[in-house]
Amino acid sequence: MSETPVEPRLTLENGFTVRPWRDGDDLALLEVWGDPENPMHHADRALLRPSSNSPWARCVVAEFGGLPVAAATLFKSTLHPDRLSFYAEVAPEHRRSGAAAQLLELLQAEAPSCGVKSLKARCAKGSAAQCFLKDSGFTKIQCSQSVVVTPGSLALPDLESSPLEIEDLATGSVELSELVAEFYNAVHEWDRAEMTIGKAQQMLLSPETGASGAVVLRDTEQSRILAFAVSYTAEQSEDPADVLLGWNPSLSDEEIETAVRDLLAMVAARFPVRLEVDSSMVPLKRLTDALVDRSDAQVDFEALIYARDADAE
CATH class of the missing domain: 3.40.630.30 (Gcn5-related N-acetyltransferase (GNAT))
Incomplete structure (x- = not known):
């Protein structure tokens, strides 16, 4: 070396x-x-x-x-x-x-x-950097959007007549850290990740990252977390709170979409939230696209990720 x-x-x-x-x-x-x-x-x-x-x-x-x-x-x-x-x-x-x-x-x-x-x-969509990367032999592999969801834009779920409950969970929770790691790896197959419980705690859930709290949607009958939301904004206000929204990758697509919708409805019930949504996060992307289409959410930034792989040169 x-x-x-x-x-x-x-x-x-x-x-x-x-x-x-x-x-x-x-x-x-x-x-x-x-x-x-x-x-x-x-x-x-x-x-x-x-x-x-x-x-x-x-x-x-x-x-x-x-x-x-x-x-x-x-x-x-x-x-x-x-x-x-x-x-x-x-x-x-x-x-x-x-x-x-x-x-x-x-x-x-x-x-x-x-x-x-x-x-x-990575680069901003339509930037000079995007032109440079394309001219340099890079190919687009991912699109990431910053989406601000309007408060109250989704109907709240009926938790009283279901086995679901919202639970506050410490960001240092091993259960949460394990699920965050599994979720991250599952939605990064396009750029293979080696997220572990320790790395999740260090890079996404520690106080140094700004993580200030977490809530989960839990199925009490099966005793499992369906979806989670980690906030990186200490106090709620009229400014959007930055939130990492994810899910249990062992669920079916239909279960994921329902869980994501229910949890997002609750975390964005009274205050706006900002989510980073990659195209690989299909259930969440489908939901935010629908909200944007009906003006219940706005895309405030779009980034593109380009790659030049050695085996393709």
């Missing part, structure tokens, strides 16, 4: 000089990039950090005229082992200069040291 990630300084075409990421680059680049356009953009910029071998990550900065104008990173996920994640951003006045393509080529030359060659990246 390479002990010195990326050469200290390289001169590329079109006058760009490339060096490893260093402290202070985030602030310097913010001056030329401007503020992030959306929460995904903000999160992706946070991926830019010093290169390392454990976990494997490479990050470089491109300078023009001695000033940082672009940066890119390629890193290995502990959760999705089959593809490396790529992110690059170039100052507006230097786009279409070939900078992003050159940074990708430079970083990919380092990839053999981590044993993974396939790549993935």
Whole structure:
């Protein structure tokens, strides 16, 4: 494995000089990039950090005229082992200069040291990044929407005459953590995941993630959880609460759709909620699409995930 990630300084075409990421680059680049356009953009910029071998990550900065104008990173996920994640951003006045393509080529030359060659990246729909990925041989593999559900848009279920009940559950619950892990793996067959109970607790359910509470829809007759909702908003207000809504993957499609509808009706009874819905979450996607069609929900952001797999090159 390479002990010195990326050469200290390289001169590329079109006058760009490339060096490893260093402290202070985030602030310097913010001056030329401007503020992030959306929460995904903000999160992706946070991926830019010093290169390392454990976990494997490479990050470089491109300078023009001695000033940082672009940066890119390629890193290995502990959760999705089959593809490396790529992110690059170039100052507006230097786009279409070939900078992003050159940074990708430079970083990919380092990839053999981590044993993974396939790549993935995400972008906003209709963005310049989408055009770049398509031109670079990436293919769309997933669509993810941020959907805000209007309060009271779904009829509340009749719990009195059924074996169902709503139950508050601690986010540190082993039962909840196990179900969250099973759900995550089930809806990520398009990008194989290795979610475990420990990773679920660390990455989705710990206080550090912002997880502030969880409710589950339980079938008391069979003593099993049908669906769960984890909130990442501490206090309910008129602003949408961020919620992870999932289900027991052992259920039939019909059972899942009913459970998801019932639980969403209750968590969005009085306040709006924001859900992230991938196309692979078929029962939930069907429900949110119907709500959007009748103006009971709004899509406030759409992201696309592209991949370039080594066996397809």
